[in-house]
Structure formats: structure tokens, C-alpha cells
Amino acid sequence: MDAKVRVRFAPSPTGGLHLGGVRTVLFNYLFAKHNNGEFILRIEDTDQTRFVSGAEQYIQDTLAWCGLLPDESPLHGGNYGPYRQSERKPMYKQYADKLIEQGNAYYAFDTPEDLDEKRKEIPNFQYSHTHRMGMKNSLSLSKEVVDELLKNNTPYVIRIQVPENEEVSLDDVIRGHVSFDTNMVDDKVLLKADGMPTYHLAVVVDDHLMKITHAFRGEEWLPSAPVHVLLWKYLFGLDQMPKWAHLPLILKPDGNGKLSKRDGERLGFPVFAMDWFDPNTNNTTIGFKERGFLPEAFVNLLAMLGWNDGTDKEMYTMDELIAGFSLDRVHKGGAKFDYEKAKWFNAEWIKKLDNKKLADLVQPYFDKEGIEVQDPAYLVKVIGLVKERCHLLPDFIAQAGFYFKAPTEIDTASIAPKWEEKKQCFFDELGKLYSSKIEAGMITAPAAELEVEFKELASKHDLKPGELMLPFRIMLVGGKFGPGVFEIVEAIALKDAIARIEHSLQLLS
Ligand code: GLU
Numbered sequence: 001m002d003a004k005v006r007v008r009f010a011p012s013p014t015g016g017l018h019l020g021g022v023r024t025v026l027f028n029y030l031f032a033k034h035n036n037g038e039f040i041l042r043i044e045d046t047d048q049t050r051f052v053s054g055a056e057q058y059i060q061d062t063l064a065w066c067g068l069l070p071d072e073s074p075l076h077g078g079n080y081g082p083y084r085q086s087e088r089k090p091m092y093k094q095y096a097d098k099l100i101e102q103g104n105a106y107y108a109f110d111t112p113e114d115l116d117e118k119r120k121e122i123p124n125f126q127y128s129h130t131h132r133m134g135m136k137n138s139l140s141l142s143k144e145v146v147d148e149l150l151k152n153n154t155p156y157v158i159r160i161q162v163p164e165n166e167e168v169s170l171d172d173v174i175r176g177h178v179s180f181d182t183n184m185v186d187d188k189v190l191l192k193a194d195g196m197p198t199y200h201l202a203v204v205v206d207d208h209l210m211k212i213t214h215a216f217r218g219e220e221w222l223p224s225a226p227v228h229v230l231l232w233k234y235l236f237g238l239d240q241m242p243k244w245a246h247l248p249l250i251l252k253p254d255g256n257g258k259l260s261k262r263d264g265e266r267l268g269f270p271v272f273a274m275d276w277f278d279p280n281t282n283n284t285t286i287g288f289k290e291r292g293f294l295p296e297a298f299v300n301l302l303a304m305l306g307w308n309d310g311t312d313k314e315m316y317t318m319d320e321l322i323a324g325f326s327l328d329r330v331h332k333g334g335a336k337f338d339y340e341k342a343k344w345f346n347a348e349w350i351k352k353l354d355n356k357k358l359a360d361l362v363q364p365y366f367d368k369e370g371i372e373v374q375d376p377a378y379l380v381k382v383i384g385l386v387k388e389r390c391h392l393l394p395d396f397i398a399q400a401g402f403y404f405k406a407p408t409e410i411d412t413a414s415i416a417p418k419w420e421e422k423k424q425c426f427f428d429e430l431g432k433l434y435s436s437k438i439e440a441g442m443i444t445a446p447a448a449e450l451e452v453e454f455k456e457l458a459s460k461h462d463l464k465p466g467e468l469m470l471p472f473r474i475m476l477v478g479g480k481f482g483p484g485v486f487e488i489v490e491a492i493a494l495k496d497a498i499a500r501i502e503h504s505l506q507l508l509s
Contacts, residue, residue, distance in 0.1 A: 003211070003213055005031070006213050007039055007213070007216060008212050008215070010042045010203065011044065013044075013051070014055055015278065017273045018271055019259075019273060020259070022066060022068075022298075022302055023247065026066070026303060031325060034326070040072045040073065040078070040080070042073075042084075042085070043083060043084045046085045046198060046199060058274065062273045065273070066298060067318060089195065089196060091205065095205050096158045100158065106137050106138040106139050107138040107150070107156045108158070108187075110137070118134075127187050128162060129164045157189045157193055158190045159189055160188050162226075167179050167182070168229050170225055170241075173244065174330050178225070180225070188200050188227050200224065208232075212242045217246060218246070218249065219246045219249050219334075229241070250337050251337065253267065259271060264285075269339040272286070272288070273287050275290045291392060293393075296353070297346040299321070300316050301346075306330055306334075308329060310329060314345075346391055350387050350390050358387065365393055366397070371397070382403045399481065402478060403491055409479075410475065410507060412504065415508060416508065423467075424505065424509070426463055427471075427475075430501060433453060443493050444490050445490065447490045473488075474504070475504035476492070
């Protein structure tokens with residue numbers, strides 16, 4: 001029987017999570033769950049110079065928001081921990097030593113200044129078979145000199161010795177057979193002077209120790225793959241290597257290159273999953289969550305960026321994605337990001353989501369706007385009335401806020417050009433009509449009854465209901481939007497309707 005499927009998401013905690021990163025998580029997760037396997041979060045924090053406070057927490061929060069919870073992680077623990085590479089530091093040295101013993105790696109004593117000098121001297125300098133003998137390392141120096149340097153604790157790094165004139169290849173689940181010419185690959189550092197492994201050594205050792213069966217990551221990691229394949233060959237044997245899948249890039253809307261954080265800023269849409277506050281610059285980058293996306297919609301739209309089930313179906317729940325996901329339907333080519341389409345997914349999910357759940361999500365937006373909800377059940381009802389018109393959660397402020405609070409801005413400019421004395425009299429009288437209803441003990445009235453009365457009053461004033469509807473709507477909600485006007489009056493009740501009519505009449509007079 002095949003080994004249990006174990007996949008990993010292995011981010012370096014250096015900043016906010018790009019939607020491409022979350023899609024990598026999603027495809028890992030779907031593949032694991034589809035195969036009753038395990039999904040592991042491993043934090044690759046060996047590069048201490050790139051440490052950013054808060055970034056790991058952000059990753060965990062993002063995964064939790066998306067409902068992509070790992071089975072094993074720094075937070076959840078597991079049998080193969082620790083799950084933070086910085087805490088695994090003592091585990092790596094023996095593998096670097098083994099590579100040295102086997103003749104697949106060597107000590108390099110070059111100082112940063114030596115390297116800088118070489119870079120100045122030789123254009124496009126690469127530490128590889130072409131130049132390694134001109135550098136200070138255990139291949140170019142005599143054994144005595146090397147022993148002496150080591151004895152004196154001279155700082156060194158360990159580099160892989162990439163063989164000359166070989167072809168290294170891997171069978172990528174998405175791209176098929178991919179091969180690399182080793183002459184193009186440089187001798188990457190595996191262990192740094194401080195004893196910390198680099199990403200290249202750590203990723204291979206940990207995928208082995210954590211019994212990873214499939215390694216899925218973004219296409220941008222493909223150039224590193226030959227180094228990883230060589231390390232697998234030297235350390236554990238190629239038959240032990242996980243199956244690789246390099247996922248296609250998410251492209252700019254025009255298809256020209258990888259979608260970047262800067263594209264989002266330029267075009268006015270989020271690229272990160274959640275708001276990211278960068279402690280180094282004090283800048284916050286907007287996220288899908290705070291823009292008002294539902295996690296269900298975010299996951300759904302990410303799944304469709306590079307995958308489909310071969311039909312036209314676009315709307316998927318997580319369970320449907322798990323059931324339907326297969327890697328052979330992931331496209332090779334990059335997927336263009338379309339923000340309008342992303343909003344469409346959210347609007348569809350808003351329609352689908354339970355009104356009570358939506359009310360809980362909308363409440364914080366109302367709180368921020370100072371819109372007070374006295375009766376939560378009423379909010380649930382209102383959500384049901386307006387949800388068809390909302391693409392993003394903050395849209396509920398405009399579409400539903402007026403049920404709870406009189407609009408602060410009234411678009412009188414849209415009423416004024418056709419405003420006339422007759423209409424002024426009509427609305428005066430409408431207010432009086434509503435007052436008389438209150439005097440008769442009514443708080444509100446059914447929309448149908450309000451409509452009949454409105455039409456009767458219009459004809460009494462020799463006006464067509466059609467020319468009164470728009471001004472009435474604007475008085476009630478502030479602008480040209482919202483559901484039927486009489487439903488609005490019924491919902492906000494007579495007293496509020498009178499106050500809004502009077503306020504607008506003052507502005508118009
Ligand atoms: N640590 C790498 C990153 O930051 C992981 C690449 C991989 O999955 O091998 O994305």
C-alpha cells in the first residue's frame with residue numbers, strides 16, 4: 001500500500017500572504033483531504049536577517065480565516081516537530097557533514113569582501129564549477145591549509161558541489177518531465193557560518209524527516225529544483241523524493257507577468273489575504289478579508305485560478321472542492337487575476353450565505369460607522385432584503401444602513417432640477433398623512449397600503465406616482481438605490497419616514 005499522503009506548506013515568515021501563496025495552501029490542503037492525507041504547516045525561518053515580527057502569526061490567522069487548518073504545525077504540534085526550522089537547527093549539520101564526506105559538498109572560507117571583489121571583477125559571477133577553483137575553499141586549498149583554517153575556527157559555509165555536464169531532471173505532476181543542465185546551476189550555500197542551514201538544505205532534510213510524499217509550491221521555485229533533486233540523490237536516494245508539482249503563477253489582469261502587491265496598489269484591489277501591517281515600514285497593505293470578502297468566496301475564487309473540473313461549474317463549497325480536486329486538472333499556464341470576477345464570486349456567496357451569519361459579519365462594519373442596531377433579529381431581516389445588491393460586506397453600509405439611521409447625505413442635486421411647488425405640497429401632505437396614522441395608534445403600515453395611499457394622494461395633486469418615486473427614495477435613503485420605497489417605509493416605520501421627508505423638504509426649500 002502507498003504511504004499516507006503528507007503535504008506541506010512551507011512559507012518563510014517575511015510578510016503578508018499573497019493570494020498565490022494562499023492558493024498553494026489550498027491546493028496542498030485539497031490534495032491532502034481528497035486523499036485522506038495530512039497537511040502540514042512548516043515555518044521556514046532559517047534566514048534570520050529576513051525575520052519579520054508578526055508574520056508567522058499572520059500566516060496562522062490567514063489559514064484559520066480560510067478554513068485551511070493544518071493537521072500539524074507550530075501551533076498544533078504533531079509527531080514530526082518542531083515545525084519551525086529555526087528550532088530544528090541542530091538537526092541539519094550531520095547532513096551537511098555527510099555531503100562533505102561523500103564529496104558532494106565542500107567548505108568555503110571566502111569572506112563577504114572576497115565575494116564582493118569577485119563580483120566586481122567578473123561580470124555575472126557565479127560560484128560554480130567555472131570559478132570555484134579560484135576561490136578559498138576545501139577544493140582549491142590543500143588539506144593542511146583547510147585543517148588549519150578549521151582548527152582556528154575560521155568562519156566557513158558549506159556549499160554543494162554541483163557536478164559538471166550532467167542533466168538533472170524531475171517528473172513534475174503538472175509540467176511533466178523537466179530537466180536542467182547542471183552547468184547552469186551554482187554551488188548554493190547549504191550551511192551558513194552561524195550553523196544555520198539555508199533554505200535548500202533545510203527544505204530537503206525536513207521533507208525527508210517529515211515524510212512528505214508530495215511537494216507543491218509556486219512555479220517561482222522551479223529554478224531551485226535541480227539543487228533539491230541533487231540533494232535528494234546524495235542524501236536519501238531519488239526513490240525517496242516526494243512528487244513535485246510547481247503551480248502556475250497568478251498573473252496581472254492583462255496577463256503580462258506575475259501579479260504583485262504593487263499591481264494591487266496601482267489598480268486598487270487587494271493582493272494579500274488579510275490586512276498586513278509591516279512593522280518595518282509602518283504601512284498596512286489591504287487584504288481580501290478587510291475589503292469585505294467572505295472566506296468561502298476567497299477560497300472558491302482561488303480554486304478557480306488554475307483549476308476546474310472540466311465543466312462550467314464555478315461555485316464550490318470546500319467539501320465539493322475536496323471531493324472534486326485532482327492535480328491533473330491544474331493548468332500549466334498562468335491564471336489571469338480578474339478583480340471584477342473575484343467580486344462576482346463574493347456576491348454569489350453573499351446570496352448563498354445564511355442571513356444570521358451575514359448579520360454577524362456585517363455588525364462590525366455598522367459599529368465602525370456608528371450605525372446602531374437595537375434589534376438583532378431586525379438586522380437579519382434587513383440583510384435578507386438587500387443581500388442581492390451587495391458585492392462586498394461594506395456594501396451593506398449603503399444598502400442597509402438607512403434602515404437603522406437617517407442618511408447624512410441626501411442627493412438633493414438629483415431632485416432639484418424637476419422640483420416644483422406642487423411636489424412640495426404633495427410631500428407636506430404625505431407627512432401629515434403619516435402623522436395621522438401615528439395618532440391613530442399605528443407605528444408602521446404594510447407596504448401595499450402605503451402604496452395605495454401614495455398613489456391616491458398623487459392623483460389628488462395632479463401628479464404621476466412615477467415622478468414622485470425617485471424624490472421619495474432619495475429622501476428616505478439618500479440616493480438612487482435600495483429596495484422598493486414602500487418596503488423601506490414599512491421597515492423604518494412612520495415616525496422615521498416623517499423625519500426624513502421633513503429634513504429633505506428643508507434642504508430643498
Ligand atoms: N520557504 C519557501 C517559501 O518561502 C518554500 C518553497 C517550497 O515550498 O519548497 O515559499
